[in-house]
Amino acid sequence: MNYVTEPSRQIPVVAETDVLVVGGGPAGFGAALYAARTGSKVMLIEQYGAIGGVATSGIMSHWTGRQEGGCFAELREKARDCESEQVINPEKLRILMLDMLYKAGVDVQLYTAFSDVIMDGNRVAGVITESKSGREAITCKMLIDSTGDGDVAARAGAPFEKGRDDGGMQPMTIMFKVAGVDMDRAMFFWGMEDTVQLPEGDLQTLGREKLPKPAGHILLYPSSIPGVVTINMTNAIDMDGTNVRDLNHAEYICRNQIPEIIEFLQRYVPGYEGCYLIDSADVIGVRETRRFEAQYQLNEDDISQARVFDDWVVTKSNFFFDLHNVEGAGLDAIAEYKTFKQPEPYTIPLRCFIPRKIEGLLLNGRNISGTHKAHSSYRVMPIVMNMGHAMGIVASMCVAQNKKPLELDIDEIHEQLRRTNVTL
Ligand SMILES: Cc1cc2nc3c(=O)[nH]c(=O)nc-3n(C[C@H](O)[C@H](O)[C@H](O)COP(=O)(O)OP(=O)(O)OC[C@H]3O[C@@H](n4cnc5c(N)ncnc54)[C@H](O)[C@@H]3O)c2cc1C
Structure with a gap:
C-alpha cells in the first residue's frame, strides 16, 4: 500500500x-x-x-x-x-x-x-x-x-x-416502512420464531425459500401511523461495521433486497396485498x-x-x-x-x-x-x-x-x- x-x-x-x-x-x-x-x-x-x-x-x-x-x-x-x-x-x-x-x-x-x-x-x-x-x-x-x-x-x-471467537458478527439491516397495509387483517411478527400457517405453507419457511438470500426471515411491526408497518427483513452477513468498504457493500445488498421483500409480502402475507414503500433508514443498522x-x-x-x-x-x-x-x-x-x-x-x-x-x-x-x-x-x-x-x-x-x-x-x-x- x-x-x-x-x-x-x-x-x-x-x-x-x-x-x-x-x-x-x-x-x-x-x-x-x-x-x-x-x-x-x-x-x-x-x-x-x-x-x-x-x-x-x-x-x-x-x-x-x-x-x-x-x-x-x-x-x-x-x-x-x-x-x-x-x-x-x-x-x-x-x-x-x-x-x-x-x-x-x-x-x-x-x-x-x-x-x-x-x-x-x-x-x-x-x-x-x-x-x-x-x-x-x-x-x-x-x-x-x-x-x-x-x-x-x-x-x-x-x-x-x-x-x-472466529470474528463473525451479527448481520446488518436497513429498516424500511410500507404504507397501504390493511390493518384489520394485517399480521405482525415480533420474533423470528413467530409464524403462521398459510395455504402456501409455513410463513417463515416460505421466507427462507423465496426471499433473496441472505434475507429470509419475517419481522413485521406495527407503527403508530395507520396503515404503516416497519420492516426488519433486509440482511447482510460477513460484514464489519468498522470497515467503510463493508458498510458500502452491505448498504448495496440491503437496498436491493427491499423490492423483492415487498413483492413477497404483497403475494403471501394477508393484509399486505396493496403495500408500498414510503421510507427507509438514512443509514444501515449495525448490530455489533x-x-x-x-x-x-x-x-x-x-x-x-x-x-x-x-x-x-x-x-x-x-x-x-x-x-x-x-x-x-x-x-x-x-x-x-x-x-x-x-x-x-x-x-x-x-x-x-x-x-x-x-x-x-x-x-x-x-x-x-x-x-x-x-x-x-x-x-x-x-x-x-x-x-x-x-x-x-x-x-x-x-x-x-x-x-x-x-x-x-x-x-x-x-x-x-x-x-x-x-x-x-
Ligand atoms: C437493524 C437493527 C434493528 C434493531 N432493532 C431494535 C429494536 O427493535 N428495539 C431496540 O430496542 N433495539 C434495537 N436494535 C438495537 C439498538 O438499536 C442498538 O443496539 C442501540 O441503538 C445502540 O445504541 P448506541 O447509542 O450504543 O449506538 P447507536 O444507536 O448506533 O448510536 C451511536 C451514535 O454515534 C454516532 N457516531 C458513530 N460514530 C461517530 C463518529 N465517529 N463521530 C460522531 N458520531 C458518531 C452515530 O451516528 C450514532 O448516532 C436494533 C439494531 C439494529 C442495527
Whole structure:
C-alpha cells in the first residue's frame, strides 16, 4: 500500500468542556442528559443531523425488552405516540430528544464527526473533529464514548474484541416502512420464531425459500401511523461495521433486497396485498462491532441468572439473547428467544464501562465489555439509554470530585441514581 504524509498543522480549540459525549444515539442521549442534569458543562457531538442514532436515523420500530426506571422510563412516556408503550415514532423522537438536550443545557453539535483523539499520556484529553467548519479540537475532563463502535476508545488504544471467537458478527439491516397495509387483517411478527400457517405453507419457511438470500426471515411491526408497518427483513452477513468498504457493500445488498421483500409480502402475507414503500433508514443498522476489555466482562450467566452486582449502575433490565444468525437468515444457534428464562431483571456493574489501559474515558452503549452472547441482550435501546444515564452521572461526579471512576464512592453513585429513579 502507498502512503502520504500528513503535514503537521495547528488546529483551533473551539470548545473546552467538562464532559464530552461523542455519539448521540440512545446511549449518548442518556449520558449527555444526565451529565448536564448533574451539573456538568456538557457537549455532545454527533456525525449525523439527528439525535437518536439507530432509533431515529435507523427508523426503529419499537423499544425491545423490559427496562424500568431512569432516563428510558422518562423518554418512553414523553415519546409515546399510540396506545402501545413499546411502539416508536422516530419523527417524534427526533424532535423530542434534541429538545430535551437543549433544555438540559447540553451544547449539542450535530454534523460533526469524531476524527481523532487527543491524548495526555494514557488519559483522553479531547478530540479532533471534522465538519463543514473544518478540522477543530474540543478538550474535556471526561469523555463518554457513545459511538456504538467505540471509535474514540479504539483510537485511544483501548483493547477490544469483535464478534464471536472466529470474528463473525451479527448481520446488518436497513429498516424500511410500507404504507397501504390493511390493518384489520394485517399480521405482525415480533420474533423470528413467530409464524403462521398459510395455504402456501409455513410463513417463515416460505421466507427462507423465496426471499433473496441472505434475507429470509419475517419481522413485521406495527407503527403508530395507520396503515404503516416497519420492516426488519433486509440482511447482510460477513460484514464489519468498522470497515467503510463493508458498510458500502452491505448498504448495496440491503437496498436491493427491499423490492423483492415487498413483492413477497404483497403475494403471501394477508393484509399486505396493496403495500408500498414510503421510507427507509438514512443509514444501515449495525448490530455489533467492538466490545472493549474492561474491569469486568458481563457474560450470559450474569444475565440469565439475573445477577445483582455490588457496583450496579444499570438495573431492572430484561431481554432475551437476540442473536441474529451470523451466517444467514433467522436466529443464531446460540440465541434464546422462546426458551429464554430469566427469574428477575438483571443489573450491569460500573466495571463494564471502564476500559483497560486508558483513563478519562467511559464506554457506553453497545461497546461496553460483555461477551458476544451477553451483548445480544444488553445492546437494545432501553438498556443502553439507562447505561448512558449512569455514565452521565459517573462522569459528572468524576469532574466535580477530580477523581477516577473507580475512586468514586459507590454508595454515593447509588444515591445519585436512586434520586433519578434508578433503583434495585
Ligand atoms: C437493524 C437493527 C434493528 C434493531 N432493532 C431494535 C429494536 O427493535 N428495539 C431496540 O430496542 N433495539 C434495537 N436494535 C438495537 C439498538 O438499536 C442498538 O443496539 C442501540 O441503538 C445502540 O445504541 P448506541 O447509542 O450504543 O449506538 P447507536 O444507536 O448506533 O448510536 C451511536 C451514535 O454515534 C454516532 N457516531 C458513530 N460514530 C461517530 C463518529 N465517529 N463521530 C460522531 N458520531 C458518531 C452515530 O451516528 C450514532 O448516532 C436494533 C439494531 C439494529 C442495527
